[in-house]
Amino acid sequence: MNHPHLFSPLEVGPYQLAHRLVMAPLTRMRAARPSLAPRPLNAEYYAQRATPGGLIIAEASPVIASGFGSPGVPGIYSQAQVEGWREVVDAVHAKGGVIFLQLWHVGRVSHSSFQPGGGLPVAPSAVPIPTDLKTMTADGRVTTYETPRALRTSEIAGLIEAFRSGARNALAAGFDGVEIHGANGYVIEQFLHSHTNLRTDQYGGSIENRVRFLMEVTEAVIAVWGAERVGVRLSPYGIANGSGEADPMPLYTHAIERLNPLHLAYLHxxxxxxSGAGRAEVNWQNVPSAMVLFRPIVKGVLISAGGFTGDIAEAAIAEGHADAIAFGRIFISNPDLPRRLQQGFPLTPYNRKTFYGGEAEGYTDYPTHDAMEPA
Ligand SMILES: Cc1cc2nc3c(=O)[nH]c(=O)nc-3n(C[C@H](O)[C@H](O)[C@H](O)COP(=O)(O)O)c2cc1C
Structure with a gap:
């Protein structure tokens, strides 16, 4: 029997992927303002990275205005945003690509300057992010995070509804599926982790209660899309945005065991x-591997991301630790990443300074390998 490798096909829900090299969701803060709708530059960027049968997970997009924590991030709650995303989706489809949208709410990783009406950001509990981490206000000032306002139990259904309507809007925009952002210290992870969830209602306390919000969001999104077009992203052992669970094993084991019977498109x-790659140049060693620890209990497709090179990705797939690998930073600087890895071409290094915000520089101006060849 041939072992699967990066360039073997893979079934993800109803889609037959031609290879296992996925574009990770990447916030780039280049939407139109003030509409926060994707614009032609964004469509060009995604089209550059689309390959026939290749999966792109489009950047995290707030499902409601209270879900923002950074300027220039595209939303998925207004008609203009749906229309902007449709241009992106059409451009990726024109190249034969498959594209999911990541649905987002940042919870406490926000600032009152982003909030409609200027109120405090909302979160499961009024626990602030430690002051050594800094954030940016809507007008670009660097500051510490505020103490969020704890959601009342009666408000939680509304937040779940926001994910449902974001899912509906993604469907209207023509996406092939959606990914629920349950990672990196944002609102879903704030519910999951014990130090950010001090609730005493049915959404806090026991592991089962802390997983409830994730499950209710997932069920709402499945009701729109069907499970086979919905993925969930988790970061067990991650510490992004002041998150982190002292003992992640029982929590994530329970979450995975609850998600397994839903038959999702994938777990990511x-x-x-x-963890924290979005903010700094990190690649810590000697930390547990999420895919190695949890693969044995994940039923269905498992995508892994974080610090992969072509060789490490090949090994992970050959050893059965993951079914597909998502690439972030090197996909930013190598629009033709699948071809480069397949051919063993050298990679263009990324420029961290142009990750967030701006125009074409560091976004659509990275050349393909062929364009770099001397004439
Ligand atoms: C500029 C940048 C933006 C990111 N934005 C998102 C995002 O919107 N959603 C998300 O789940 N992860 C986000 N991440 C994390 C990446 O998806 C990925 O997990 C991380 O970069 C590790 O993969 P890599 O080592 O291949 O870059 C971001 C990372 C970077 C560098």
Missing amino acids: FIEPRS
Whole structure:
């Protein structure tokens, strides 16, 4: 029997992927303002990275105005945003690609300057992010995080509804599926982790209660899309945005065992060695591997991300630790990443300074390998 490798096909829900090299969700803060709708530059960027039968997970997109924590991030709650995303989706489909949208709410990783009406950000509990981490206000000032306002029990259904309507909007925009952002210290992870969830209602306390919000969001999104077009992203052992669970094993074991019977399109892990990659140049070693620890209990497709090179990705797939690998930073600087890895071409290094915000520089101006060849 031939072992699968990066360039073997893979079934993900109803889609037959031609290879296992996925574009990770990447916030780039280049939406139109003030509509926060994707614009032609964004469509060009995604089309550059689309391959026939290749899966792209489009950047995290707030499902409601209270879900923002950074300027220039595209939303998925207004008609203009749906129309902007449709242009992106059409451009990726024109190249034969498959594209999911990541649904987002940042919870406490926000600031009152982003909040409609200027109120405090909402979160499961009024626990602030430690002051050594800084955030940016809507007008670009660097500051510490505020103490969020704890959601009343009666408000939680509304937040779940926001995910449902974001899912509906993604469907209207023509996406092939959606990914629920349950990672990196944002609102779903704030419910999951015990130090950010001090609730005494049915959404806090026991592991079962802390997993409830994730499950209710997932069920709402499945009601729109069907499970086979819904993925969930988790970061067990991650410490992004002041998150982190002292003993993640029982929590994530329970979450995975609850998600398994839903038959999702996939589960997507971020390896803890790259937790915080969005903010800094990190690749910690000697930390547990999420895919190695949890693969034995994941039923269905497992995508892993975080610090992968082509060789490490090949090994992970050959050893059965993951079915597909999502690439973030090197997909930013190598629009033709699948071809480069397949051919063993050298990679263009990324420029961290142009990750967030701006125009074409560091976004659509990274050349393909062929364009770099001397004439
Ligand atoms: C610029 C940048 C933006 C990111 N935005 C998101 C995001 O919107 N959603 C998400 O789940 N992860 C996000 N991440 C994390 C990446 O998806 C990925 O997990 C991480 O970069 C590790 O993979 P890599 O080592 O291949 O870069 C971001 C990372 C970077 C560098």
